[in-house]
């Protein structure tokens with residue numbers, strides 16, 4: 001579903017990505033782990049077409065994202081739902097209006113009937129285990145985990161093929177982190193969503209990933225199933241993973 005081939009990107013003399021190749025099969029959750037400044041966000045921005053590679057290609061479904069511009073790129077972006085760091089809900093809108101927001105953007109002149117918007121909002125809230133009682137609540141009244149769920153419902157409301165999660169568990173306590181991990185797994189199981197997660201949370205990555213990669217010095221220092229990555233002989237990967245596994 002997502003194919004990244006020999007992706008290179010630098011900013012001035014800062015060579016951030018040095019030939020990244022990875023595949024995310026349809027229906028899989030793929031986690032890109034890495035330390036601060038390792039280039040995770042830069043990689044994700046290439047997937048969604050916000051950055052253009054110096055070299056290499058990014059293909060998502062039918063679209064070669066890396067060569068699209070303008071209207072074609074905007075069209076292709078409809079395949080994606082994004083869950084931003086910190087949930088990023090609109091504080092001045094209640095839950096219903098937050099989730100309905102993407103449906104109300106004008107699409108090729110057509111507008112959904114209010115009853116259809118309501119149906120879709122309720123359907124996607126149900127996917128993240130939230131009921132109609134939350135519709136009138138304000139973001140400030142929700143717990144951190146619930147805000148994340150609402151953010152995911154909003155990302156799912158336009159039926160994307162791919163969901164991108166930007167550091168979904170950063171700054172959350174362990175219980176809320178578990179709650180968010182379950183949410184990612186449920187979205188995959190219930191809707192067959194393909195997703196890419198960028199994270200530096202090793203525990204969470206190993207819970208949600210079908211496959212994962214460790215980004216270091218512009219390369220994927222390890223790549224594969226969680227079990228394969230756990231067995232990696234790469235010295236950086238061993239050191240990076242030991243910061244979590246040795247605590248267990």
Ligand SMILES: Nc1ncnc2c1ncn2[C@@H]1O[C@H](COP(=O)(O)OP(=O)(O)OP(=O)(O)O)[C@@H](O)[C@H]1O
Pocket residue numbers: 011014016034035036037038039040041042043200
């Ligand atoms: N638009 C840009 N212009 C110049 N340099 C950039 C730009 N975007 C990212 N960089 C640089 O690329 C490197 C990787 O940044 P990136 O944001 O991808 O890291 P990250 O792995 O997501 O880190 P974090 O976990 O801290 O968010 C950094 O050195 C950053 O300064």
